[in-house]
Amino acid sequence: MIAAVSVAMVLTPTMASATHPEVSLAGSNFEIDTDANIKVDDPAPSIDWASVNETRKEDTASGQSDESFGQGSKEDTAVPSVVDGGIPPNKSDLKWFGVYQEGNTSTGFLNLFWSRVQDPSGTTNMDFEFNQSSTLSTNGITPVRTAGDLLIIYDLSQGGTKPQLSIRTWTGSAWGTPTNLTSSNLATGSINTLSIPAGEADGLGAHSARTFGEAQVKLSALFPNPNVCAGFGAAYLKSRSSDSFTAALKDFVPPVAVNISNCGGVKIIKKDDTGAALAGAEFTLYKDNAPVGGSRGAEDTITTQKCTTAANGECTIGNVLAGEYWVVETVTPPNHDTAADQHATVTADATVTLTFIDPRQRGAILVTKVRKHAAAGPGDHPHAGVDFTVNGVTKTTGANGKACFDNLAMGSYTVHEVTPANYVGEADKNVTVDNKANCTDNPYAGETVTFTNTPLSKITVTFESQVPGGTAATIACTGLTATPPDGTPSDFDDTSETFQDLVPGTYTCTVVVDP
Structure with a gap:
């Protein structure tokens, strides 16, 4: 099995110049070939399955372990039964399917392919189911259906080579009335009438005639309301036994995770001036109304979309409609300066990453x-x-x-x-x-x-006998210790004592003269 992550691409203004027949819709660079193939046939900016990183899923090989739908399972069965080894090759035993989103929802396309083991006799019908939820249903394989899920139907009636594509929406209990996408120029498709050698199959293996098909649908058909966010997180391919929508389901390629949306997101990384992650910063989106860019002005309007950074300093605002925005720090962590506003251009199925630095105050x-x-x-x-x-x-x-x-x-x-x-x-x-x-x-x-x-102050008390040697004295100040110049303790025949390092206060000194 080969799986790749889907990539959103921005379309160039002009369509590729085809040097071989194509049925691609106007504005697309993706080659939906008249005789379906996988390789790129035209110069850049043309693209084909061999040059993009589509989401791709391989079916379990034919045999006792190959999953199929059980008897009685139909498209309106919310949780179809799943069995193993129930699909003989003459019942459209499937091999691969792929999904690639090209551009955004206003001008973009959803490209699809399927392949099968061999060309069965009679009517061939393939259905691509897109689910908003990736949570598995009680059968443990197919996702839970949610109102708004989509079913893109690929019909090849009575061995035809030109598919007819239609779309149905899950109402909550059944698939709704179909809308013909082919007749309204919202979709196109083809199958291979010539074999595809393994060297030109981009890892899918050799295909005989009429075993590979591709389709292209305008994203605007999947997201008719540009003001409402919608997205699909899982997709899978299945086959029906006849062109009747109520016919029994047969083989299927198990679901794979996808990211198809008309909205994008804004991821915020918050740090302080040392590079450390900063939690607790709240960011709010403002719609950048005309004139776009420059700096946020009174004409720009606040939205209800916001997020607060976690311990790792990160948060993401999801389900953001494509457009121009200001990302504004509306709650600043204590003791930090608020970062300047940053502009973000949000496109469908993509996440813009912005880093904000809040210097420590x-x-x-x-x-x-x-x-x-x-x-x-x-x-x-x-x-x-x-x-x-x-x-x-x-x-x-x-x-x-x-x-x-x-x-x-x-x-x-x-x-x-x-x-x-x-x-x-x-x-x-x-x-x-x-x-x-x-x-x-x-x-x-x-x-x-x-x-x-x-x-500090010092007090010096001096005694002198008027008759040399006639009298002696002792000098003492209450609570103080004298500090004589020679550093020796005072004795009882002092002639002078100094008391120093005195703070302001009242001191009592006594001089005793011994005649």
Whole structure:
């Protein structure tokens, strides 16, 4: 079995110039050959099955394991019975089917092919069923039918070579009235009247005459309402025993996943300025009305389509009608700047991927340093020349006693003071930065912290005998320890004692003179 992913292609304005007979619909570059084949016969931009990556499914080989529909199964049977080994070759034993979407729904086409083991006698009928749901029914093989599913019917009456194509829609309980696509020029098709050698079959194997057929249907026939999203996630091919729609179903090629839609999607990847995934960002689509492009304006209208990024920083807005849109970040994760709008051109059966970067917001800490200074008057006064360190960066207070640190990511920081000599400083302070700010803001909107320095004093008490050697003294200040210049402890025959590093306060000193 060979399976490939379907690819949506944008059509060129002109159709390929055919050098051999084709029945392709106007506007298509896909070769629906008068004598159906698989290879590309014309120059670019012509394409054929051998040059595209269609979704392709092979049937189980003929024999006891080949699936077929059980007795009594008809097209209107919502859940047909499935049996093995019930299809003899003369009953249109199927081999392959393929699906390829070309372009979008306004100008595009759905191309199909089928192949079978041999040309049966009599009427040949192939039906391509397209299901919106890929959930399996109770038979475990065919998908659950949903109202709006489609059946494209490929009829070759009485051994004919020119197929007639029609389409029916599932009503919820039966297939509705058929619409003839061939007569309305919405579809075309052909079969091979000559054999196809294996070397020209793109892996499908050699085909004898009348065992390969192809068809082309305008996507607008599948999606008649351009304002309603619709899509099909599974498809399969089956055969009927006669041209009567109520005839028994015979062989089928099991369903394969497809992605055929008149809508697209927008995938959003959200990161911060470090490249880390960012969750919790909501994005909303705005319809970009004329004039298209430029920047989002008052004429552009909001839609109800939105998504919110998950832990991996991604989300997808699905079922977006083809058209021009603005993708707008409408909820921004805390402590991040909102990303600019981005324009998206959405096409059918395709997903646009956009990456948005939300820079982390930055804050600032303004440090104010004050001191007591009697000569300058009462109260606190700016203290210049004091060093502070935040996040490994050191700054010095200016004449106004201030030092400012910015470009700080949101979070908690420790502010450390290098206490100047002869002052009592303060311990480190923790500051939480949670406001977007810059040191140059006016007015300043960031975090603030104040450190107060207390100047230190020293007391020197001096004793001197007026008669040399006549008296001795001891000097003591309550609660203080003297620090003599030589660094030795004070004794009981002091002539001078110094007590230093004193904060403002009241001190009591006693001098005892011994005559």
